[in-house]
Amino acid sequence: MTQDELKQAVARAAVEYIQPKLELNSVVGVGTGSTANHFIDQLALIKHQFDGAVASSDATADRLRDHGIPVYDLNSIDSLSVYIDGADESDHRLCLIKGGGAALTREKIVAACADEFICIADESKLVDVMGVFPLPVEVIPMARSYVARELVKLGGSPEYRQGVVTDNGNHILDVHGLSITDPVDLEKRINGIVGVVTNGLFAARSADILLLGTAEGVKQLQA
Secondary structure (H helix, E strand, C coil), X not given: CCHHHHHHHHHHHHHHHHHHHCCCCCEEEECCCHHHHHHHHHHHHHHHHCCEEEXXXXXXXXXXXXXXXXXXXXXXXXXXXXXXXXXXEECCCCCEECCCCCCHHHHHHHHHHEEEEEEEEEHHHECCCECCCCEEEEECHHHHHHHHHXXXXXXXXXXXXXXXXXXXXXXXXXXXXXXXXXXXXXXXXHHCCCCEEEECEECCCCCCEEEEEECCEEEEEEC
């Protein structure tokens, strides 16, 4: 199977997983990226079974609306039963690196509000130690150089993602050269740097379920 076919397979599996839990008043949290886009396409097939969605980016909101799925502001809903999103890397504890699409802050907010966080990914994303994929860090523009110097002190090699402005009006530093053996601690330390909005480690709030697309089918991993 191609990587795109694996993404389609996990998207279908995610819809099958959440479908029995949905009610007419349910609101679904939806992530950002190519795998999440496949999920949106599959979710549209059952849009009559739930109320609407909360989007983690403007691009996701546009795709949901194109499928006729109502999009709600997170502040306007009382509860969010489930959040579904992809990942750039996952370890076996279901700690993740996210942010390749520069939507990490809103993704982290929606994930924090959800009762259950389901990650969908192809098997290439599962690693023993994260850090091969550069860690995105969203920063306030005026603090970019200062934050970069502080990230060097943590052992990373930050690179400014040229030409990218997040939906929040901020910049992205991609940190190369990390071997992330303690993602919870590193997430906390980076978030403690003045000028950092958040970083792409989803460790304090990791995924609850990982649906992993493999050549042998979709496997379900739990934290």
